[in-house]
Amino acid sequence: MHIYPNEEKIRMQKGKDQRRVSSGGGDKGAARGAAGLFTVDLNIPSSWNSVTNGSLLLYFQFLKAFDYSPWSGHLYKLDVGWPKVPEYFTGQPVSVAVDSLRGLVYVAQRGDNIPKVLVFSEEGYFLYSWNDTVEIPHGIFVLSNTTDSSVWITDVGTGKYGHTLKKYSPSGKLLQIVGTPGNAGSSLYPLQFDQPAEIFVEESGDSYVVDGDGGINNRLLKLTEDYKEMWLRGPKGTGTGEFRIPHSVTVDSFGRVWVADRDNKRIQVFDKDTGEWLGTWSSCFEEDGPSSVRFTPDNKYLIVAQLNTSRLSILAAPHVGIIGKCVIVDTIQLADETKPHLVDVDMKSGAIYVAEIGAQQVQKYVPLN
Numbered sequence: 001m002h003i004y005p006n007e008e009k010i011r012m013q014k015g016k017d018q019r020r021v022s023s024g025g026g027d028k029g030a031a032r033g034a035a036g037l038f039t040v041d042l043n044i045p046s047s048w049n050s051v052t053n054g055s056l057l058l059y060f061q062f063l064k065a066f067d068y069s070p071w072s073g074h075l076y077k078l079d080v081g082w083p084k085v086p087e088y089f090t091g092q093p094v095s096v097a098v099d100s101l102r103g104l105v106y107v108a109q110r111g112d113n114i115p116k117v118l119v120f121s122e123e124g125y126f127l128y129s130w131n132d133t134v135e136i137p138h139g140i141f142v143l144s145n146t147t148d149s150s151v152w153i154t155d156v157g158t159g160k161y162g163h164t165l166k167k168y169s170p171s172g173k174l175l176q177i178v179g180t181p182g183n184a185g186s187s188l189y190p191l192q193f194d195q196p197a198e199i200f201v202e203e204s205g206d207s208y209v210v211d212g213d214g215g216i217n218n219r220l221l222k223l224t225e226d227y228k229e230m231w232l233r234g235p236k237g238t239g240t241g242e243f244r245i246p247h248s249v250t251v252d253s254f255g256r257v258w259v260a261d262r263d264n265k266r267i268q269v270f271d272k273d274t275g276e277w278l279g280t281w282s283s284c285f286e287e288d289g290p291s292s293v294r295f296t297p298d299n300k301y302l303i304v305a306q307l308n309t310s311r312l313s314i315l316a317a318p319h320v321g322i323i324g325k326c327v328i329v330d331t332i333q334l335a336d337e338t339k340p341h342l343v344d345v346d347m348k349s350g351a352i353y354v355a356e357i358g359a360q361q362v363q364k365y366v367p368l369n
Helices: 055-065
Strands: 009-012 038-043 076-078 092-099 104-110 117-121 126-130 137-144 149-155 164-168 174-179 196-201 207-211 219-223 229-233 246-251 256-261 266-271 277-281 292-295 301-306 311-316 328-333 340-345 352-356 361-367
Touching: 092 352, 092 361, 104 137, 104 352, 137 196, 137 340, 149 196, 164 196, 207 246, 207 256, 219 246, 219 256, 246 292, 256 292, 292 340, 301 340, 311 340
Parallel strands: 092 137, 092 340, 196 246
Antiparallel strands: 009 038, 076 361, 092 104, 104 117, 117 126, 137 149, 149 164, 164 174, 196 207, 207 219, 219 229, 246 256, 256 266, 266 277, 292 301, 301 311, 311 328, 340 352, 352 361
16 A cells, blocks of 8 residues: 555565455555455655654554554455355356345356356355256346345356346246347347346336347347336447447436446446436546446445456445546455456445456455444
8 A cells, every 4th residue: 555655665464365355546555355365565755764663654554454444444344254155156156136135145156067046145154056947147136125026137148048038036936038048139129138248127127138248239228017128228339328248237216227338448327217328437447347337225336346457446426417427436456367247235234245257256345334
């Protein structure tokens, strides 16, 4: 964590754990797990004696690296006890969804001859799994209310179950298929998808679909409860309302739809009722495009995963009015090649769950306040 321009660098290491957390806002120190390998780079003026005069600074910088200080500025810390048994991740976790009303966490993973959906408690205990009719999962979403819940999965497989949106019961019973199973779309027919990346479903039953993850369709659709097209934005391109791999979608409490336009390295925002384009954020993504977008329960922050830089960025979310420019409030720097793919946020606790395709695990970050 760089504090001063003239420096005498002190470097400390301990342990061998591979998980890594780093502070944002320009800081470059890092900590790998609460009890694992950590690296703290302290830049001290050359006029200081790092053993005597600098000892107090060293102490406080050490505390800051581990989030022990209430004035550290960090918003989240890693829950090192979640899940209780990581060995249940037998494939490549690609997405995660939280049923905050029932305290359940659903993880979609890829691989041969393994359960495609794992279900954990919010405390991290494995509960059960299911597999039928899921070929290659991509996004997963839970719609939950006091009387019922449903699990939605986007399937990007090329076999008889692929190129579809599928609705399941919490126990894995297939309830509905939207799309043409096994047939990639041409973008001419709204419900013929080509590697649909993610779905977001509102309480009303209206849904928003980003289609697709590398297919010929590059579009955002809004569908009614009975899957009629309300509006559509796209196709592939770099202009306003066009996409290159629309990878994730979410809706805020002010009636705006946010899309991670990954290969264009930007987030585009639309009015949820009309589909009107409202704005674009790109200045925060010059190094790497956004892979996943989710809001915190209070809509104060937008959580953004960046796949290639293995980073979570916490952005200040605008309230009613103009979108403005993106502002990074904090970052969580993961270990190299962790590759956070898709995330979800617990709407009760505010915890962030991160599906990491590089590390082949799901990690949980909890708010410090």
